[in-house]
Amino acid sequence: MATSRDDFVIAFRSAFLKKKDKQKFSLLTLLFLSIFVIVLSNYNFKIIKFIKIGINEVIYRASFLISSPENKIQNINSQIKDHIKIYDNYKNLESELEILKQKRLSNDFLKMENDKLRKLINESIKSEEILAKVLIDKESPFLKSIILNKGTKDKIKIGMAVVDKVYLVGKVIEVNYTNSRVLLLSDLNSKIPVILEPIGMQAIVSGTGEDNGKIQYTKEEYGNEIKTQKIIAYTSGLGGLFKPGLPVGKIFKSNINKINFFSDFRQLEYVKIISYSIEGNN
Amino acid sequence: MSSLNKDSFSNILYSYFPLGMLFLSVFNDFDFNYLKIEYFSFNFAHILIFFWTLKNPNHLGYISIFTAGIINDVIIGIPIGISSFCYLLICSVTAYIRNITLSPNFINDWLSFLFTILLINSIQVTILDLVFLIEINYLKYLINTGFTFLFYPIFFFIFNYINKKIIVRFND
Numbered sequence A: 001m002a003t004s005r006d007d008f009v010i011a012f013r014s015a016f017l018k019k020k021d022k023q024k025f026s027l028l029t030l031l032f033l034s035i036f037v038i039v040l041s042n043y044n045f046k047i048i049k050f051i052k053i054g055i056n057e058v059i060y061r062a063s064f065l066i067s068s069p070e071n072k073i074q075n076i077n078s079q080i081k082d083h084i085k086i087y088d089n090y091k092n093l094e095s096e097l098e099i100l101k102q103k104r105l106s107n108d109f110l111k112m113e114n115d116k117l118r119k120l121i122n123e124s125i126k127s128e129e130i131l132a133k134v135l136i137d138k139e140s141p142f143l144k145s146i147i148l149n150k151g152t153k154d155k156i157k158i159g160m161a162v163v164d165k166v167y168l169v170g171k172v173i174e175v176n177y178t179n180s181r182v183l184l185l186s187d188l189n190s191k192i193p194v195i196l197e198p199i200g201m202q203a204i205v206s207g208t209g210e211d212n213g214k215i216q217y218t219k220e221e222y223g224n225e226i227k228t229q230k231i232i233a234y235t236s237g238l239g240g241l242f243k244p245g246l247p248v249g250k251i252f253k254s255n256i257n258k259i260n261f262f263s264d265f266r267q268l269e270y271v272k273i274i275s276y277s278i279e280g281n282n
Numbered sequence B: 001m002s003s004l005n006k007d008s009f010s011n012i013l014y015s016y017f018p019l020g021m022l023f024l025s026v027f028n029d030f031d032f033n034y035l036k037i038e039y040f041s042f043n044f045a046h047i048l049i050f051f052w053t054l055k056n057p058n059h060l061g062y063i064s065i066f067t068a069g070i071i072n073d074v075i076i077g078i079p080i081g082i083s084s085f086c087y088l089l090i091c092s093v094t095a096y097i098r099n100i101t102l103s104p105n106f107i108n109d110w111l112s113f114l115f116t117i118l119l120i121n122s123i124q125v126t127i128l129d130l131v132f133l134i135e136i137n138y139l140k141y142l143i144n145t146g147f148t149f150l151f152y153p154i155f156f157f158i159f160n161y162i163n164k165k166i167i168v169r170f171n172d
Helices: A002-017 A025-042 A047-066 A069-085 A088-119 B002-015 B018-029 B044-055 B061-074 B084-101 B106-131 B138-171
Strands: A121-137 A147-149 A163-164 A167-175 A180-184 A193-196 A201-207 A212-216 A230-235 A249-253 A255-261 A270-280
Touching: A025 B061, A047 A069, A047 A121, A047 A147, A047 B018, A047 B061, A069 A088, A088 A121, A147 A167, A147 A270, A163 B106, A201 B002, A201 B138, A212 A249, B002 B018, B002 B138, B018 B044, B018 B061, B018 B138, B044 B061, B044 B084, B044 B106, B044 B138, B061 B084, B084 B106, B106 B138
Parallel strands: A167 A249
Antiparallel strands: A121 A147, A121 A270, A147 A180, A163 A167, A163 A270, A167 A180, A193 A201, A193 A230, A201 A212, A212 A255, A230 A249, A249 A255
């Protein structure tokens, strides 16, 4: 009994404390070092912040360079697929264009009316858009985020909304000097206040870790109020972070708790970072 | 002379293969996620670290593993140090197995691998969820662990073949 315990202790000591010929540090030292790093990364000291930013800058750039061949192959693959589907896409686009042309006329009228009404209450929304390139969009199964090539030097701040064309894709959660990280709407940790139209109900869109999100914190009569087949979720602007009216996704009557995002987060190449301010006398 | 140069070049290639693959995998987040198969993902870095630190630790240093962990954390976007800690725990288990094993056996290695990845994924989930309050999908972690376990034999045979080549070259 004592011998087997001795064997265990010897094996344990040998594994953790002894250095192999080519190892400069013992395992135990490095294990303690990594615990020390985890604890330090929890604190927001200025020096740690700068070191973190430095590490992020170097690693993001290196990852962008190293993964460029793989990205090229993926691009070629999607281009081939697009070419194969070109005729079907053309037919779909033609019919969609006709519908959009009709809708545009009524939209122009509504926009003018909205501007007039805002003038009446002496309020105006000013927004600025910054175009950014997606550096890294690794689809981690656990966390959904992307890295953009704009940072504090381009006046990017934490919390800014990020859109793909006009559709919301996420918000900035980490800013370095030349790049920033965006938490996508599909991430489990993403919670966005929205307004559901045409029923005009407030709700929260939460990520699920999948390609869609879920609708939470609605009123009890949410299910009964749905008369149309399709509901669109727009940012409500209630949190004060996002510009109101950014399209987020659509909800179908068949599954009222699931939201399908407008944007395909796997195909993001260029996005816009939006900052806005509401100006008025109130 | 040219064959000598060719040999020394391939020796370098073989010698740095585990290290190169480790850094490539963490920089590229190599897990076939882009295949877009629902729920499919596996952790290549875990397989690679487990195999090489168990079979031939001279070609994969602990410092490199620690650095690879830091890079992985930055790329994925989790607090720095967690992956390093997990990778080094794999090294601890393999170092222990190496010390207590007289005749290596594939099945034993495979089961030890399952125990190791279950342990480190549990630790990772615990740290992320309870310490850093980051919401994560437990099911995805479990599925990732399952696929990583299932993929081990495939990579075992590939790595074993390369390892034999390395041993032959460096023992000549």
